[in-house]
Amino acid sequence: MPDKAAFLQAWEPDNTVPYPRAAWMAEYAAPAASYPEVDFLPIDMSVVYTAYLEDARFDLYSRIDLDMGRDGKLALAVVGAVPADKDEMLFCLDTGSGRILLLGVGDGTLELVNSTFKALTEFLYHFARFIDADTGGAGRALRAKDLRAKLKSIDPEALADRESWWSIALMQLEGTKG
Known part of the structure; x- marks a missing residue:
């Protein structure tokens, strides 16, 4: 753990x-172990993540109470967005x-991104290191396979579905189509 x-x-x-780590840990029911050890997030992480939400529909750390029908409401806090689609x-x-979920704002879809907030930050950490060490196409696919193995050891659930957010991002780095 970094x-x-x-x-x-x-x-x-x-x-x-x-981000308001201490306040959230006091206010929200999420287990303490699900939170990152640090109280900050990256602002911009290439094509996989951004916390820069100016001019977007929702602000960073906004609370969203998603109506789940008979199951009541699902309380969510915005921790970032897909850079190319910040509004949606x-x-x-x-x-x-x-857990960290990807919310499709327009249609209310939910997809598991990471099994914990802590795992998301660790994925973003290792992804940043991958980007910093990248020298171009030669060797990228092999390094991406190593990155996949590292991320899978941190959060196997995040990569269990071949169509998940992280699986698709890694397939693009590996040069595969899925």
């Missing part, structure tokens, strides 16, 4: 934004379980 200094080095100090695809913390 420490605070390692996260800052991978994400660069000017590319981070604090949001990364959200399930405040009850600590």
